[in-house]
Amino acid sequence: MGKFRLPLGSPFHLLLLACSLALAGYAGVRLLADDWFRVALWFxxxxxxxxxxxxxxxxxxxxxxxxxxxxxxxxxxAVYVRVPAALSGLLLLVWFPLISGKVADHYEVATGLSLGGFLARWLLMTALLFGGSALLLALRLRRATKDRPPAVH
Structure with missing residues (x-):
């Protein structure tokens, strides 16, 4: 008989998956306990x-x-534009309430910090993502031209 093999790879992977599902279930129960209708409507x-x-x-x-x-x-x-654009969009989606200032009062009360700087940080992060992507493309092109044999006439 062959050795039993889990489709997920290893018992540790299965344990990690079970723990993450348990944590997600706990978070879902806690989230839905207060106002389940508004949470469901939001989703x-x-x-x-x-x-x-x-x-x-x-x-x-x-x-x-x-x-x-x-x-x-x-x-x-195109991938050198897709990846930084997707990551920048995701950061904008996550930080939008802070960038727009819609939650300024709640944020300042909860953290004691002002909202100033979130737009600048997002723009800086976007510039870094696109700059890093351009640098990777330039390095890839440089390596490709070095590895290419000279043309024979």
Whole structure:
């Protein structure tokens, strides 16, 4: 008989997955205990806004980037725009209440800190993401030109 093998890889991986599911279940129970209707409404609203607004927006932007790089003959370079744009968008989504100032009173009461600087930090992080991506592309292109054998005439 063959050795029993878990489809997840190892018993440690299975234990880690079970613990994360238990933690997510506990968080869900705690979250839904106070005002389950508003939480459920928020999740449904988030799914609808994502599917009807955000998905078409970022799919169109991705097509435009791929078409621009494809027209120049460098379609593989599109990933160097996709990744920092996706990470920057995710950071904007997470920090939007702080960037917009909608939660200024709650934030200052809870933390004792002012909201100043979140927009600047997001812009700096976005610049760093795109700058790092451009640097990686430049290094990749430099390595590719070094590794290419000279043309024989």
């Amino acid at each position: 449904v609203g988030a799914a609808v806004v994502h599917d009807l607004v955000l998905l078409p927006l970022y799919a169109s932007a991705d097509r435009a980037v791929a078409a621009a790089f494809g027209a120049a003959g460098h379609r593989a370079w």
